[in-house]
Amino acid sequence: MRLVPQSLRRRRALLAASGAALVAAIATVLVLNSTPAAATWQTFSGTPTCDCVVQDSKTNSYRAVFGYVSTAGKSGKIDAGENNKVVLTGTTRSTDAKVTTRFDPGTHKASFATGWISKDTQVTWKVGGKYVTGHWNRPTCGKDVSLPAGGNGSGPILVLVIAALVGGGVYLWRKRRTVTQP
Secondary structure, rough: OOOOOHHHHHHHHHHHHHHHHHHHHHHHHHHHHOOOEEEEEEOOEEEEEEEEEEEEEEOHHHEEEEEEEEOOOOOOOOOOOOOEEEEOOOOOOOOOOOOOOOOOEEEEEEEEOOOOOEOOEEEEEOOOOOEEEOOOOEEOOOOOOOOOOOOOOOHHHHHHHHHHHHHHHHHHHHHHHHOOOO
């Protein structure tokens, strides 16, 4: 029978716990970021909407807020491109709008918003053979409409870094604690 020093057993247990925490963090990220595959559509089963606009009267600019109502029985997608795009008519030449590409059944308000565009520009969302137009004179968004959050895709990486830091911190804490105990 081989005897393993207690400090080595603790170190192994700590490394195993840190590894388990990292695996759990990776699994969590994968589960949270995975969604069932959606069918690819060419036509849109439903109606695109321009829910409201956010106005900035100081700069005479606005953001159009778009949503949709899908009458389909299951989720689908229409990739950004010729069949799913924002078209501007007026003095503004471009906007940083990222159109919705995944469409779930039901009503979805504020699924995306344009960047700031000038008051004299009309913005049209063309999706799956249908379209809706937004302009300065649309109703302004009330407090019940929250604009979509724009992420940069770094959430999963941040979760992994935090898990590694926590695991490393626990390891160092345990190591110091082991050294100071007789």
